[in-house]
Amino acid sequence: MTPTVVFPVIIGGLYAAGVYLLLDRSLTRVLVGFLLLGNATNLLLLSTGGYRGLAPILGYAEPDQMSDPLPQAFILTAIVITFGISAFVLAMIHRSWALARNEAVANDEEDRRVAGRHDTDADELDPDDLAPDDRPAGHADSLTTRRRTGADLMEVADDVTLPLPGDER
Amino acid sequence: MISVLAPLPVLLPLLGAAGTLLVGRHPRTQRTVSLVVLTAVLVVSVVLLLQADSSGPTAISVGGWPVPLGIVLVVDRLSALMLVVASTVALGVLWFAVGQGSADGSEETPLSIFHPTFLVLIAGVSNAFLAGDLFNLYVGFEILLMASYVLLTLxxxxxxxxxxxxxxxxxLTSSLIFxxxxxxxxxxxxxxNMAQLATRLGELPEGMQLLLQSMLLIAFCIKAAVFPLSAWLPDSYPTAPAPVTAVFAGLLTKVGVYAIIRTQTLLFPGGGLDDLLMWAGLATMVMGIxxxxxxxxxxxxxxxTLVSHIGYMVFGIALGTTAGLAGAIFYVAHHIAIQTSLFLVAGLIERQGGSTSVNRLGGLAKRSPLLAVLFFVPAMNLAGIPPFSGFIGKLGLLQAGVADGSPLALTVVAGGVVTSLLTLLAVARVWxxxxxxxPTQEPLDDTAAAAASDAGAQAREPAPVGAAGESPGNSGSEQQGEPQTGRRAAWSAAWQRHEQVATAGTTVPGTRAASVRALRPLPGVMVGATAVMVAVTVSLTGIAGALYGYTDRAAHELLDRTPYIEAVFDGPVPAEDGE
Incomplete structure (x- = not known):
């Protein structure tokens, strides 16, 4: 078998383009990127079969002239899988469009919220500053006598903003 | 007999999936079919486990093709154990899902795809555990991933x-790399063929071996959520329905761990990349927690915490010793059960408290003591409090690390201890x-999802929200007249307020207070399924001695490699005579 430069160039090009598209926020581009990557991988598998030979059918060719059928079986499986997943991703794009008129990958809101939180996590606060019902259970300080009005009792802990009376910050 | 049984964990769920699709219009029949199929898979897996433990690994050539050519299914101690744990967990989760479905009154909905998809998922998981060649492993992964896509976006x-x-x-990316x-x-x-690869990969040049090994490891580490490649998991799991998250958390990452074990023991023995894996394990533990x-x-x-505790398993694998591997396998079995139970409990908490945010929840211990027990036991188990299996697993791994004695291993041991403590902190916070x-009386807009659902509720029913919000105010003014002080007063005030909201909710049906805060009895089936899963995690402690002995034998078998290879080739490895 003579080494050919065509395969590596095509495979490498497809991988590069595929990865580039996969990194995009637009889902359609992601899908196209995935298809390119899938094809690149299929070509890679095809190239593992070695030299070109005759169709691997008994009676049609001698075994030593046949091309390796196994990678082709791999590719067939991979194509079917890629096909199924593409259909699923298309359905998701459609759903995303129907829901939000948008097919960009959205942010994880909860993640942003946690990341944007300041140092006002309830665990780091002095329990005395909290409304009684927000204090850590069993905290010694929470047993001290302290008058609370009904309005105070309505205050509740929140990690984002702590609307506490007596919180001087 | 084993040759008849081995394909069944794959075959039965697939046939069951077809069956449940056929009877899609009859939810009861569908449920029965799924439960029967998964019970059968569990029984078969237990038989396979006993067989594998007594007579070592067995290989079955599917379709009767001679070995290096056809597809081989291999049952050894590791895969049999994984099958048993997986089918137990799957059965528990299915039971929970059935309970949830009937509790939600969704039996008559056209959404009949849960059961077939779930069974396909189990077929894929079983196939991955049994696969004796890499491509079949890939197919197993794809089957379970395809099903998981559908389940996640249900x-x-x-x-x-x-x-x-x-x-x-x-x-997709990890599959393409694989x-x-x-x-x-x-x-x-x-x-x-993995047995043949075990002998042939060692003959390759070292650089080539390293490339192949790292490609496989990257692919599997993405699936197992090992640290630098784990960011996807906490982003995608929490939104799925409770039973789906539970089974994903329990099983899917562990399939990746299983594949890493196979790669590191069977395909690339000798500890290449072990140091790197050890660092990855440490980073996974610490960053995750x-x-x-x-x-x-x-x-x-x-x-x-799921991500974090994957680090323990990776650490055990990276040690490369029998003790480390035995600890890792034990930890996998323990963690599948524990994580599934905890996610099921989280599902119950959401049902009972109307939220999964700790800022919105409160008073659950008094409101539902059973739920409190169901959360507390696995939570302590997860954190590694002594009587439980989590402690035994962590202790085994840490001992293996100390026995290894290298500075890196000792660093990871220290990291493991810190992670364990931080896990305790995390679950104690929830507790x-x-x-x-x-209980807090007002739903706070502190999670994006909650805010969205609240907004939806407000849009639908603007008036009752105000009514529900007023009642605590009334209760507060009553309190003012009769000064109660201290924590006790706060408690009773909060409880009064809570009761008021709850009763207001029942008298004014459809208020947000009713839908979020009212004391809803938990459906018995869901509680039962969760209780059984928690009992399984506790029973792991009871059988820990036997289980640890088993994982020890499994680790010996994995590191020895010859039993596996000889089982596949039905004798010693044939002499290599070219392609």
């Missing part, structure tokens, strides 16, 4: 589609806030 709501997109794209690695392995060795501590949503917290403190 219902197609906006948050699920968003989470599903992340999950699908990341999984497939490319298979191609390269085939090109360099001419086979994908730091993430968990920062969360206020129980499901997200659990997702982060004190969701279970011990009195």
């Amino acid at each position: 219902g197609g709501s906006a948050p699920r589609v968003r989470a599903g997109i992340t999950y699908v794209v990341v999984s 497939l490319a690695a298979i191609g390269l392995i085939y090109a360099s060795t001419g086979t994908v 730091l993430g968990a501590v920062a969360q206020t949503d129980i499901r997200r917290m659990l997702s982060f 004190t806030r969701a279970f011990w403190r009195p």
Whole structure:
């Protein structure tokens, strides 16, 4: 078998383009990127079969002239899988469009919220500053006598903003 | 007999999936079929486990093709144990899902795809555990991933589609890396049969071995959510329905861990990349648990601890010793059960408290003592409190690390101890806030999902919200007249307020207070399923001695390699005579 430069160039090009598209926020581009990557991988598998030979059918060719059928079986499986997943991703794009008129990958809101939180996590606060019902259970300080009005009792802990009376910050 | 039984864990769920599709219009029949199939799989797996333990690994050539050519299914101690744990967990989760379905009154809905998809998922998981060649492993992965895409986006709501997109794209990438690695392995060795690869890969040049090994490890580490490649998991798991998250958390990452064990023991023995894996394990533990501590949503917290505890298993594998591997396998079995139970409990908490955010929950210990027990036991188990299996697993791993004695291993041991403590902190936070403190009366807009659902509720029923909000005010003014002080007063005030809201909710049906705050009895089936799963995690402690002995034998078998290879070739390895 003579080494050919065509395969590596095509495979490498497809991988590069595929990865580039996969990194995009637009889902359609992601899908196209995935298809390119899938094809690149299929070509890679095809190239593992070695030299070109005759169709691997008994009676049609001698075994030593046949091309390796196994990678082709791999590719067939991979194509079917890629096909199924593409259909699923298309359905998701459609759903995303129907829901939000948008097919960009959205942010994880909860993640942003946690990341944007300041140092006002309830665990780091002095329990005395909290409304009684927000204090850590069993905290010694929470047993001290302290008058609370009904309005105070309505205050509740929140990690984002702590609307506490007596919180001087 | 084993040759008849071995394909059944794959075959039965697939046939069951077809069956449940056929009877899609009859939910009861569908449920029966799924439960019967999974019970059968569990029985078969137990038989396989006993067989594998008594007579060593067995290989079955599917379709009768001679060994290096056809597809081989291999049952050894590791895969049999994984099958048993997986089918137990699957059965528990299915039971929970059935209970949830009937409790929600969704029996008559056209959404009949849960059961078939779930069974396909189990077929894929079983196939991955049994696969004796790399390509079949890939197919197993794809079957379970395809099913998981559908399950994760069940219902197609906006948050699920968003989470599903992340999950699908990341999984696709890892699958493509795996497939490319298979191609390269085939090109360099001419086979994908793992037993044959075990003998042939060692003959390759070292650089080539390193490339192939790292490609496989990258692919599997993405699936197992090992640290630098784990960001997708806490993003995508929490939005799915409770039973789906539970089974994903329990099983899917562990399939990746299983594949890492196979790669590191059977295909690439000798400890290449062990140091790197050890670092990855350390980073996974620490970063994961730091993430968990920062969360206020129980499901997200659990997702982060899931990532974190994968680090323990990776650490055990990276040690490469029998003790390390035995500890890792024990930990996998323990962690599958524990994480599934915790996510099921989180599902119950959401039902009972109307939220999974610790800022919105409160008073659950008094409101539902059973739920409190169901959360407390596995939570302590997860944190590694002594009587439980989590402690035994961690102790085994840490001992193996100390026995290894290298500075790196000792560093990871220290990291493991810190992680364990931080896990305790994370679950204790949930415990004190969701279970011990009195209930908070106002839903807070502190999670994006909650805010969205509140907004939806407000849009639908603007008036009752105000009514529900007023009642605590009234209760507060009553309190003013009769000064009660201290914590006790706060408790009773909060309880009064809570009761008021709850009763107001029942008299004015359809208020938000009613839908979120009212004391809803938990459906018995869901509680039963969760209780059984928790009992399983506790029973792991009871049988820990036997189980640890078993995982020890499994680790010996894995490191020895010859039993596996000889089982596949039905005798000694045939002499290599070219392609």
